[in-house]
Amino acid sequence: MLSILIPIYNYNAYSLVLELHKQCTDCGINFEIISIDDASTQQKSKNKPIQFLTNCFFVELFENIGRSKIRNLLASMSNYEWLLYVDCDTFPKNSDFISNYISQINLSDKKVFFGGIVYTKDKPENDRLLRWIFGQEREAIPLSERKRNPYKTAFVSNILIKKTVFDIFSFDEKITNYGYEDFAFIQTLKLENIDIEHIENPVSHLNLETSSVFLLKTKTALETLLFISKTNSKVEIESKIIKTHKILCALKFNLFIAKLFQKLQVRLEHHLTSEKPSLLVFDCYKIGYFCYLNRK
Structure with missing residues (x-):
């Protein structure tokens, strides 16, 4: 049914995995949660308990392979027909996050779904304002606007993809440094006429780095x-x-x-x-x- 794929770098993702595990269990679906730590230098020990949760797998890499390759590696390890990519520094906004995606799978013939991103309304410290303002204005986009510009407003931080699509169109592994690997992947979907269905099923972005x-x-x-x-x-x-x-x-x-x-x-x-x-x-x-x- 569902493989949840979480790339981790310098972040404690245990609470995220625990919440996703609970929601999947409550839905009564076949699922797995695969997390790979891409040679983090911080928070490493805090993610190791993930491996003790049922249907959860945690892999720790000792050499950083980058954001494209790690997402492809996660997909290659998956066993189910649907892949849900969730960034490690996000958290489902609602307790029906997984069930909403399952409903879309059952009701729609689309092969890619994007649920959206939200940011806290609470103003952060002054040295973190740039990331917060950027996220509020450029990433936390209302559903009506996302539907008008489906490729421009989709991100891979909360995206559900049928594995048959990903088997053909994966992330570009020539992109080894930070940035634009998600943009390149979305543009591939656009050029191949693979629709992205936008729905209201957001994750909250939690990690605000300094400006x-x-x-x-x-x-x-x-x-x-x-x-x-x-x-x-x-x-x-x-x-x-x-x-x-x-x-x-x-x-x-x-x-x-x-x-x-x-x-x-x-x-x-x-x-x-x-x-x-x-x-x-x-x-x-x-x-x-x-x-x-x-x-x-």
């Missing part, structure tokens, strides 16, 4: 985007960052933007790690850094 860490991860993601844009036309066609960069190149503004970014980088980062970060400034920061990466 400084989020900026570093954003820069790594943009470096990854540059790498995969050279080999993956699906990403190049759909990425707003790449489209904007091409327009700037056509207007011969790209080198100017790259130089301007170098001059303003410290000031931009100071603003983005402040008490009032702006997503408009964040967008400018991203295109500026991407122009800087492409300056040669």
Whole structure:
């Protein structure tokens, strides 16, 4: 019936697994929960009790293999016809999370379902505001809007996929660093005309990294985007960052933007790690850094 797949890195996922285990048991379905720790440097011992829960499996890797490869590895270990990917730093918002997905499987002929993401309404500490604001505005998208843009608004942090689909279209293992592996996978589904059915069945995103860490991860993601844009036309066609960069190149503004970014980088980062970060400034920061990466 259902294989729940959880990639873990530097996070205590035991309470998540315990909740999913309870919900699956209450539904009376055949299930398994497979968790793989991708060579974490923190929280390692806290996840080991997962292996003592019935139908749960915990594997600890001693070398980091990256976000694409670990998701493919999880799928290769699965035994059931439906795969539910859940990020380790999320938690089902409702106690009927699993039963909602089971209902969709029984009622619909779709092969991919996305339940959505929500963030807490409580304002976090000032040094974590950028990630929270970004999540609220760019990831916690209402169902009506998600249905209008099904590929643009889907993420793999809470996605149910029929295994026959994943056997054909897996994650791109050339993407070894952080960022855009989920975007590339979703665009593959789009180009192959595989519908994503959006439903109201969210997980809450729990892990708010500091604004400084989020900026570093954003820069790594943009470096990854540059790498995969050279080999993956699906990403190049759909990425707003790449489209904007091409327009700037056509207007011969790209080198100017790259130089301007170098001059303003410290000031931009100071603003983005402040008490009032702006997503408009964040967008400018991203295109500026991407122009800087492409300056040669």
